């Protein structure tokens with residue numbers, strides 16, 4: 001079968017929307033780090049819609065900080081790929097907003113030259129939680145790659161090193177201001193980028209650190225669209241519809257949301273023309289998403305794994321898991337968080353559950369479970385502390401933590417765990433349950449939170465862990481009552 005490439009664009013197919021723009025007229029004023037499925041189903045689609053409206057400045061050059069497979073898949077396709085929306089109805093778009101992908105380790109100087117170019121107005125990131133090297137919510141300077149960038153500014157390995165080196169070059173070239181936008185699931189992602197970049201700047205380029213204060217803006221954003229890894233089924237479906245083969249299409253849900261902190265310096269892409277929202281204060285939006293949507297996702301993922309379900313929608317179809325998540329969020333998250341002025345927390349959560357139930361878009365529990373050591377502190381820990389501060393003992397979270405510890409143990413034993421702390425976790429397997437749980441908590445930064453010192457809460461975690469281990473998750477859930 002022929003491969004997808006620009007020659008297909010002259011065809012017309014029912015059910016398929018092609019770009020309304022000429023690929024060669026697209027300017028790539030955005031440089032994006034981390035061209036994975038999420039980026040391709042989210043920001044790249046917003047950019048594609050802008051290009052469709054004739055806003056031709058907002059194409060993307062992607063940068064991969066390590067892996068080459070996305071380049072290998074998309075380069076023979078003129079960087080075109082298929083985006084398939086899967087819900088009650090489906091829709092297929094050919095996306096042309098990504099115009100090139102650079103592999104940073106192959107040619108770091110090329111990446112720096114691109115970042116220094118005056119055409120580059122905005123840098124965006126989806127490098128996943130672990131790309132920020134956070135430990136206890138601070139950048140882990142002991143991490144080998146961070147330490148590399150702090151010691152040797154010439155050969156950056158981390159996002160921070162690249163940004164710092166680029167800022168120094170931009171200062172020397174008297175380049176225009178630049179905005180750097182975090183598009184990962186982090187609270188205050190822009191602030192982490194800012195801190196990490198200044199850490200390297202202050203060490204190696206103090207003059208550029210001063211220059212950056214008035215020439216570089218760091219922006220946070222709340223990004224949302226459920227986007228699973230691409231399945232063989234998706235590839236076959238796309239090939240059937242297009243009549244050509246796409247090596248790496250992406251399927252995602254109908255819902256999409258992007259709320260961006262309005263703190264740009266220099267040109268701001270008009271993402272508001274294509275459904276994104278610029279807001280003065282982003283904190284509550286990030287919090288709402290992380291602590292309602294992502295928090296529930298992580299619980300469903302751990303529980304689904306323990307009962308042998310492959311997909312999120314299957315786990316949610318079990319009344320015991322559904323009820324647990326619903327009760328926990330309603331009683332132990334919603335009452336302790338603030339919601340953005342125009343949003344309704346209960347409605348938001350009800351919509352999230354409906355989205356998770358979308359069986360047209362199976363989402364593997366193990367995909368959500370990937371890197372969970374980097375996720376729980378963002379998604380769960382602040383709600384536990386807020387509960388305790390409100391005189392609640394959030395026993396739902398104690399149960400969730402116990403289930404998560406069981407997930408880590410079982411997934412390790414079965415060879416299913418995909419996590420940057422996998423090797424460290426493996427060494428804990430022989431520990432006594434209490435020590436095992438304590439180690440997991442410490443390794444995920446719990447010591448910085450008040451709940452870690454709360455013996456009532458920690459005893460709950462230990463008791464539930466024992467219960468789940470002895471009786472299995474479903475029986476433990478049957479005898480659990482939320483407070």
Ligand code: CS2
Nearest residue numbers: 223224225226294297367368
């Ligand atoms: C998920 C997210 O994999 C995960 O950890 O919770 O990727 C989630 O699907 C997205 O944040 C939805 O926007």
